[in-house]
Every structure is written in C-alpha cells, then in structure tokens.
Amino acid sequence: MTERIRVKGESGVLVWVVLVAALAVVLAVAGYFFFREQTPDKLPQVAPAFQGQTSFQGAKASFKLYFPSDDGTVLLAETRDVRESPDKSVQIREVVSELLRGPMKEGLVSSFPAGSRVKNVFIDSSGTAYVNFSRELQSDFPGGAWTETLAIYSLTNTLAINFPEVKQVQILVEGGVPETLAGHIDISRPFTPRLALNKEQ
Amino acid sequence: MIRILLAFTAFLLISASAPVCMPQEEPPLVEVRYLGSHSYAGFTRLVFDTGGVAPDGFKINFVPERRQVVLYPQSRLLSYSFAPVEDVDDIVTGIDFVEDDAGKRGIVANLGPGAGDVVQSYLSEPYRLVLDIRKKTSVEGYLPYGRPVRTVAIDPGHGGRNAGRGAQGVRAEKDIALDTAIRLKNILTKMGYKTVLTRSNDSDISMDGRVGMANNQKADLFISIHASGGNFTNGAGPEIFVPDAEDFTTGPKNGPLSWGEQNAPYLPDSMRLSRKLWDALKKIEAGQPVVHNVRLAGFSGLAMPAVMVELGNLDNQAKAGLLSEDSFRGKVADSLARGIAEFSKGDHD
Numbered sequence: 001m002t003e004r005i006r007v008k009g010e011s012g013v014l015v016w017v018v019l020v021a022a023l024a025v026v027l028a029v030a031g032y033f034f035f036r037e038q039t040p041d042k043l044p045q046v047a048p049a050f051q052g053q054t055s056f057q058g059a060k061a062s063f064k065l066y067f068p069s070d071d072g073t074v075l076l077a078e079t080r081d082v083r084e085s086p087d088k089s090v091q092i093r094e095v096v097s098e099l100l101r102g103p104m105k106e107g108l109v110s111s112f113p114a115g116s117r118v119k120n121v122f123i124d125s126s127g128t129a130y131v132n133f134s135r136e137l138q139s140d141f142p143g144g145a146w147t148e149t150l151a152i153y154s155l156t157n158t159l160a161i162n163f164p165e166v167k168q169v170q171i172l173v174e175g176g177v178p179e180t181l182a183g184h185i186d187i188s189r190p191f192t193p194r195l196a197l198n199k200e201q
Numbered sequence: 202m203i204r205i206l207l208a209f210t211a212f213l214l215i216s217a218s219a220p221v222c223m224p225q226e227e228p229p230l231v232e233v234r235y236l237g238s239h240s241y242a243g244f245t246r247l248v249f250d251t252g253g254v255a256p257d258g259f260k261i262n263f264v265p266e267r268r269q270v271v272l273y274p275q276s277r278l279l280s281y282s283f284a285p286v287e288d289v290d291d292i293v294t295g296i297d298f299v300e301d302d303a304g305k306r307g308i309v310a311n312l313g314p315g316a317g318d319v320v321q322s323y324l325s326e327p328y329r330l331v332l333d334i335r336k337k338t339s340v341e342g343y344l345p346y347g348r349p350v351r352t353v354a355i356d357p358g359h360g361g362r363n364a365g366r367g368a369q370g371v372r373a374e375k376d377i378a379l380d381t382a383i384r385l386k387n388i389l390t391k392m393g394y395k396t397v398l399t400r401s402n403d404s405d406i407s408m409d410g411r412v413g414m415a416n417n418q419k420a421d422l423f424i425s426i427h428a429s430g431g432n433f434t435n436g437a438g439p440e441i442f443v444p445d446a447e448d449f450t451t452g453p454k455n456g457p458l459s460w461g462e463q464n465a466p467y468l469p470d471s472m473r474l475s476r477k478l479w480d481a482l483k484k485i486e487a488g489q490p491v492v493h494n495v496r497l498a499g500f501s502g503l504a505m506p507a508v509m510v511e512l513g514n515l516d517n518q519a520k521a522g523l524l525s526e527d528s529f530r531g532k533v534a535d536s537l538a539r540g541i542a543e544f545s546k547g548d549h550d
Contacts, residue, residue: 072433196327
C-alpha cells in the first residue's frame with residue numbers, strides 16, 4: 001500500500017517536471033515567433049501601423065467577400081460577419097482570414113490553398129495594402145494562370161470594395177515580394193482592382 | 202398551348218404599340234472613361250474603358266489633316282466621365298470631346314506635329330480600347346506592327362523538377378507541353394519557318410532564360426505552351442493569355458525601352474495573334490473564345506508579339522484524357538501552326 005503511494009507520488013513529481021518543461025518550451029517557441037513577427041525586416045518601409053492593438057469588444061461587422069464562381073468565370077460576393085477592429089490593418093487581416101477560410105455559399109469556390117494564413121497587413125500612405133501570407137500560399141498553390149489571376153483579384157477586389165482607402169494590393173509571402181504564386185502571373189508589383197470581374201447578383 | 206398563344210398575342214400587341222408609346226426612344230448610353238496614357242520611346246499609348254461595350258462597337262476615325270483621332274460609339278450615345286486632358290506629351294497634345302453637325306458625340310485625341318500612324322487594339326476584362334500613336338520621326342519599324350514572321354520561339358512550360366499541373370495517373374503538364382511544342386516545331390519547320398525551342402528536354406529553365414533565348418535569336422513571335430488546372434466546372438480550355446497594358450506612368454521617355462517595357466509595342470500584334478490562334482483552335486474545340494489579358498511573368502522583356510496558350514484543364518478528366526492522346530496533341534499542334542501562318546500573312550483584320 002505505502003509502496004504504491006510512494007510510487008504514485010514519484011510519478012506525480014515527474015509529471016509536473018515534464019509539464020513545466022513543456023510549458024517553458026511552448027513559451028519560448030511562442031515568444032520567438034511573436035517577436036519575430038514584430039520585426040518584419042524584409043517588409044518595405046511603410047507608415048507605422050499598430051500591430052498589437054487588437055482591442056475587440058466582440059462586435060462584428062458585415063463585409064463583402066469575393067470568391068470565384070464554380071465555373072471559374074467571375075467573382076461573386078458573399079456577405080460575412082467579421083470581428084470588428086478600430087485598427088484598419090487588423091481589420092483587413094481579419095477580412096483576409098475569412099477570405100482564406102473559403103466560401104460558405106454554394107456555387108462559389110476558394111482560390112487559395114488550404115493551410116495558407118495571413119500573417120500581417122500594412123497600409124502605406126499611398127493606399128497600397130501589403131498583405132503578408134504564410135509560405136503555404138505559394139508552396140501549396142494549385143497553379144494555372146487563370147487560377148492565379150482569380151486568387152489575386154479575389155483578394156484585391158475584396159479589399160478595394162470594403163476599404164475605400166485601399167487603392168492597390170501587394171501580395172507578400174513570409175515578408176518577401178514573390179515573383180509569382182505558381183509560375184505564371186507576375187505579382188512582384190501591386191495590383192489595382194479589376195472590378196469588371198465582380199458579378200453582383 | 203393557350204398560354205403560348207396568349208403570350209404571343211401580348212408580344213404582338215406590345216411590339217405594335219411600342220413605336221407609338223415611345224416615339225423617340227434614345228439609343229442606350231455608353232460611358233467611356235479615359236484611363237490614362239503611357240509615353241514610350243517610339244509611341245504614346247492611350248487607354249479607354251469602353252463601359253462594358255466590346256470595343257469593336259466603336260468607330261475610330263483618323264483625320265491626318267486635322268491631326269485628330271476621333272472615337273465614336275457605333276450604335277450608342279456617348280456619355281463620358283472624365284475631364285478634358287491637356288498636354289499628354291509631344292505626340293498627343295490633348296484629349297477632348299466633339300459633337301458633329303448631326304449631334305453625334307465622340308472623343309477626340311489631338312495630335313502634335315510629331316505624330317504618325319495610329320494602331321488600335323482592344324483588351325478584355327474590362328473591355329478597353331487601346332490607341333497607339335507612333336512618332337512620325339521614329340525609325341521605320343520601331344513600332345513593328347505587322348512585322349513579317351520568319352522565326353518562331355516555342356516555349357514548352359515548366360520542366361525538370363517543376364512538373365506543373367497533373368493529377369495522379371495523368372501525364373504531367375511539362376510533358377504535354379514539351380511533346381506539343383516539338384510537334385509544333387516540326388510542322389513549322391516543314392512550312393519553312395525557323396524555330397527556337399526554349400527547352401528540348403526535361404529541364405527547368407528560368408523565365409528570364411527563356412525570354413533571353415527568344416530575344417537573342419531575334420524571334421518574331423513567342424508562343425508559350427502550358428496546360429491549366431483547377432476545379433472549375435467550365436473552362437476545360439483552351440485559354441489564351443496575352444500581356445496586359447501596363448500601369449500608367451507619367452512623363453515622356455526618350456531613351457530606348459527598358460527590359461521591362463520591350464513587349465509594350467507588340468501588344469496590338471499579340472492580340473491579333475491570339476485571335477488567329479483562337480480561330481484555328483475552335484475548329485477542334487467547342488466553346489467560346491477565352492482570351493485573358495494578364496500580367497504574364499517575364500513576358501514584359503520579350504521583344505516580339507507573345508502569347509501563352511493553356512491547352513486544357515488537366516483536373517478535368519475528359520480533357521486530361523484527350524491531351525494524353527498523341528493524335529489529339531497532333532491536332533492541337535496543327536491548329537497552332539495554322540494560326541501562326543494566318544497571323545504571319547499580316548492582314549490586319
């Protein structure tokens with residue numbers, strides 16, 4: 001009986017030691033990524049944007065997200081409630097996150113690969129929104145010149161329609177300016193919206 | 202049956218009464234917007250958004266003695282949403298509106314003494330009308346619209362580790378592209394053209410490398426061959442991609458075109474090539490023409506008319522099956538060769 005309690009006590013201490021060690025590792029890793037995100041050294045010089053300020057009160061606002069139609073000919077809108085933020089770049093990040101989540105409505109498809117995330121967003125004084133994605137946007141992109149085009153304008157048109165201050169959009173991947181998403185369309189320079197691709201139902 | 206009869210009677214009544222009810226029905230309005238200009242070394246490009254109306258619905262009158270280009274909608278009334286523009290550069294001195302004696306409104310580009318010929322073309326998504334006004338004093342052939350085709354650069358997409366599209370059990374895009382390109386090369390050689398193949402084996406070459414090869418061999422035309430992917434219900438292909446008009450900058454340029462602008466003068470020819478290719482392809486493929494103007498990676502450095510053809514969607518089973526057949530790829534190569542031959546006849550539509 002005592003034998004069993006003693007053993008149990010020892011393993012309890014072991015569990016705690018492992019837990020604390022694991023917590024320390026998690027904190028260290030999280031801290032590394034957190035601070036790394038704070039210093040986007042490859043990002044262009046832009047007006048300072050408040051990155052950490054995410055003072056949500058749980059309020060939501062409606063935004064129009066543009067997704068490719070399932071026949072791949074136009075972009076169609078889906079209205080989605082998105083967490084509200086007083087900070088424009090945080091708000092844009094929220095909207096792009098919803099766009100990456102894909103459409104809910106039937107007849108629409110997503111043109112972004114599953115697993116791609118938006119890391120951060122900056123807007124400069126000339127109205128260029130820099131949208132910084134995780135590497136999956138490029139590494140898992142399904143490819144094809146038209147699929148790339150639809151992804152570019154799904155993003156650019158969505159931001160232009162919902163945020164009048166956004167005049168053009170530059171796609172970044174892991175803080176750098178990529179040449180293409182999958183080898184066909186040049187994304188090394190910003191895109192202005194192509195509202196002709198939007199079809200309002 | 203009774204319903205149909207009723208509907209027909211109603212239709213007859215309405216059509217008969219329409220001229221009485223609406224004696225002076227005005228033609229629909231079309232709103233034209235001037236998007237901007239780009240001053241290149243040998244020419245000035247003006248771009249107009251034609252308000253969703255296909256630009257072949259417009260008439261363009263070049264009046265050399267008055268140094269004017271006038272743009273009229275054919276069967277619509279023009280409304281415009283831009284203020285007159287002054288001093289574009291020394292080739293175009295301004296853009297204004299005119300109304301002829303019959304009250305027909307048009308847009309006029311006033312040309313400076315240095316202006317020569319005008320070349321028009323149009324782009325899609327949105328419909329845009331492009332007017333290229335050449336410098337009169339520029340060296341003959343500087344804006345080489347309609348240059349004869351002797352050497353054709355054929356660019357099989359992808360290669361090596363870069364396999365492109367291709368689901369399991371389907372031939373990869375890089376192989377379909379290479380095989381079709383070699384077939385096209387053989388047909389063109391028989392027809393008497395010189396050819397440049399940017400890759401002749403399973404190797405990956407950078408886009409700049411491919412562009413440099415075509416420029417160094419002084420090719421007169423560049424055709425890049427790809428296949429597409431994507432889970433769209435339509436768009437099994439083929440699709441033709443043509444470079445877009447560049448974003449606008451201001452200020453005239455006098456030096457030679459930079460690497461990134463070399464393709465600009467060839468835009469009208471690239472559009473003409475895309476139409477000839479489509480006319481040839483539609484004989485073996487059902488469907489509507491799909492020509493997209495996009496910013497094709499690397500193409501801005503090509504000193505020749507240039508298009509990319511995506512032969513079909515490899516995620517579409519039926520299409521992938523067809524493209525894996527030798528005989529079908531042979532037919533596609535034949536069509537592309539016919540399109541190139543039609544283009545090189547040089548008839549400007």
